Amino acid sequence: MMDFTKRVRGTRDFLPPLSVKRAEFLRIIEDTYREFGFIPWDTPALEMAELLTSKGGEEIRDELYLFKDKAGREIGLRFDLTLPTARVLAENKTLPLPIKRYMIGKVWRYDRPQAGRFREFTQADVDIFGTANPLADAEVIAAPWTALRRAGLEGTVQLNDRRLLDAIADYIGLPAERRAEFYRAIDKWYKIGEDGVREELKDLAPFLDRFLEFNVDLSELPERSDEIRTAKDGLLKLGEYLDDFGVLWTFNLFIVRGLDYYTGPIFETFADRPTSILSGGRYDELIGLLGGKSIPATGGSIGVDRVLDLYVDSMNLSAKEADIYVAIIPGYEKKGIRIARELRGAGKSIFMDVTGRKLGKQLADAERRGIRTVVIVGRETENGKIVVKDMETGEQRTVDIADLSRAI
RNA sequence: GUCGGGGUAGUGUAGCCUGGCUAGCACACGGGACUGUGGAUCCCGUAGCCCGGGUUCAAAUCCCGGCCCCGACCCCA
Numbered sequence: 001m002m003d004f005t006k007r008v009r010g011t012r013d014f015l016p017p018l019s020v021k022r023a024e025f026l027r028i029i030e031d032t033y034r035e036f037g038f039i040p041w042d043t044p045a046l047e048m049a050e051l052l053t054s055k056g057g058e059e060i061r062d063e064l065y066l067f068k069d070k071a072g073r074e075i076g077l078r079f080d081l082t083l084p085t086a087r088v089l090a091e092n093k094t095l096p097l098p099i100k101r102y103m104i105g106k107v108w109r110y111d112r113p114q115a116g117r118f119r120e121f122t123q124a125d126v127d128i129f130g131t132a133n134p135l136a137d138a139e140v141i142a143a144p145w146t147a148l149r150r151a152g153l154e155g156t157v158q159l160n161d162r163r164l165l166d167a168i169a170d171y172i173g174l175p176a177e178r179r180a181e182f183y184r185a186i187d188k189w190y191k192i193g194e195d196g197v198r199e200e201l202k203d204l205a206p207f208l209d210r211f212l213e214f215n216v217d218l219s220e221l222p223e224r225s226d227e228i229r230t231a232k233d234g235l236l237k238l239g240e241y242l243d244d245f246g247v248l249w250t251f252n253l254f255i256v257r258g259l260d261y262y263t264g265p266i267f268e269t270f271a272d273r274p275t276s277i278l279s280g281g282r283y284d285e286l287i288g289l290l291g292g293k294s295i296p297a298t299g300g301s302i303g304v305d306r307v308l309d310l311y312v313d314s315m316n317l318s319a320k321e322a323d324i325y326v327a328i329i330p331g332y333e334k335k336g337i338r339i340a341r342e343l344r345g346a347g348k349s350i351f352m353d354v355t356g357r358k359l360g361k362q363l364a365d366a367e368r369r370g371i372r373t374v375v376i377v378g379r380e381t382e383n384g385k386i387v388v389k390d391m392e393t394g395e396q397r398t399v400d401i402a403d404l405s406r407a408i
Numbered sequence: 409g410u411c412g413g414g415g416u417a418g419u420g421u422a423g424c425c426u427g428g429c430u431a432g433c434a435c436a437c438g439g440g441a442c443u444g445u446g447g448a449u450c451c452c453g454u455a456g457c458c459c460g461g462g463u464u465c466a467a468a469u470c471c472c473g474g475c476c477c478c479g480a481c482c483c484c485a
Contacts, residue, residue: 009476109484111484114481115478115479117485258483268485275485305485358443359443359444359446360442360443360445360446363445364445374446376445387445391447394446396445
C-alpha cells in the first residue's frame with residue numbers, strides 16, 4: 001500500500017486552532033491595509049522563468065522552483081510578490097499613478113527548511129508606485145507595522161539605506177566588485193558579532209574600521225561626502241514621518257537585505273528575536289529594468305507564516321471558530337436552519353450542529369470550538385422562545401425569538 | 409551543497425545500551441454512566457514499532473542500505 005500521507009518538505013498544513021488564528025491574522029492585515037487606502041491586487045503564482053531569473057532575482061536564482069511545462073516552456077513559482085507586480089506595471093504602461101496596492105499570497109523558495117523558514121509561505125505586501133517621496137516609504141512601513149501591532153506584536157523597525165551604504169563604500173574606497181561580499185558579512189553583525197564579521201571579511205577587514213566610523217546615531221552620522229549627506233537627510237526625513245505614524249524605529253547601519261533590486265531606504269523589523277518579520281525597501285529601477293517606463297517604487301512585506309511560527313502564542317488572535325453555536329434538539333432541525341439563517345443575516349457567523357447528537361455532546365463541541373454563545377433550538381421555539389446560553393458563565397436565559405439578534 | 413540529532417497510535421513519550429511477557433503511559437478522539445445542558449470524575453473503545461534486507465530459535469531493540477523528519481551552516485521572509 002502506498003503511503004499517500006506525505007507532504008512536500010518545507011510546506012505546512014494549517015489546522016485548528018492555528019488555522020483560525022492565521023485567518024484572523026490575515027484579516028487584521030487586510031483590514032489595516034484597506035484602512036491605509038491600499039487596493040488589493042492578485043497575480044499568478046506561476047511566472048515565466050525568464051522573469052524570475054532576471055535582474056531582480058539574481059541573488060535568489062538558486063532557491064527557485066523551476067520546471068518545464070508540457071509545451072517545454074520554462075516556468076517557475078514566484079519567490080516574492082514584488083517581482084510579479086513589477087512585471088504587471090512594466091506591461092501595463094498607462095496605469096494611473098500613484099498606485100497603492102497590497103497583495104497577500106503564497107510564495108515558494110527552494111530553501112532547506114528550518115526554524116522559521118519554509119518552502120511555501122505567505123507574504124503580505126504593500127507597495128506604492130509612482131513617487132520617490134519619503135512619505136511613501138514611511139507609509140509602506142507604517143501600514144504593515146500597524147497591522148502587526150494590532151495583532152499584538154510591537155517590533156522595532158531597523159532602518160538603513162542602500163544609497164547610504166554605497167556612498168560610505170565609495171568614501172572608504174571599497175572596490176565595487178567586493179561590495180556584495182562586504183555587505184553580506186556586515187549583515188551578520190548582530191548574529192556573529194564584530195569578531196565574527198572580521199573573520200568573515202578576511203582581507204576586507206581593514207575596511208570595517210573605516211566603516212564603523214558611521215556606526216553612530218543617525219543624527220550624528222558624519223557627512224563625509226555629498227552622497228552621504230543626501231542619503232542621511234532622506235533617512236532623517238523618513239524617520240520624522242515614521243515618528244508621526246507612531247512607528248518605533250531605529251537606525252541600523254548593518255541592515256543590508258538580500259535582494260539586489262533595492263535602491264534606497266531598506267528596513268527589517270525585529271520583535272524579541274533576531275529573525276525579521278517585516279521588511280522591505282525602495283526599488284526605483286526594477287520596473288524600468290523589466291522593460292517598463294521608469295517608475296519609482298517602495299514596499300514592505302510581512303512574513304505571515306514566519307510571524308505565526310515564532311509568535312502565535314504571544315499574539316492577540318482569537319481562536320474561536322464562529323460567533324454563535326446553534327445547538328439543535330433532534331426534531332427541531334427546520335427551526336434551527338431558520339434561526340441560523342436569521343442570525344447570519346444579522347451579521348453573525350454561525351456554527352450549526354448538523355450531527356443530531358445529544359445536547360450534552362453539542363455543548364461540549366461548542367466549548368471545544370471556543371464558541372461562547374450557544375442558542376438551543378428546542379421545544380421553547382413552539383412558543384416563540386429560545387434558550388441562549390453563555391458557555392463562560394454557564395448562565396442561560398429564555399428570550400423571544402423576535403429579540404434574539406438583539407439579545408446576543 | 410555541508411554538518412549534527414532523530415523516526416514507537418492523531419500528538420507527546422516509555423521500552424532500545426543489556427534481543428524474549430499480550431509493546432506501557434499521558435493527552436486527544438469515539439461511546440457510555442447522564443436519550444434537554446459543556447468544563448469534573450469513572451468505565452469502555454478506536455489506534456502504533458518508517459521501508460527493505462541481514463544476524464538470531466526469537467528483532468521496536470543488534471548490523472547494512474534506503475526513505476523521511478527536525479535543527480545548524482550557506483543563503484534568506
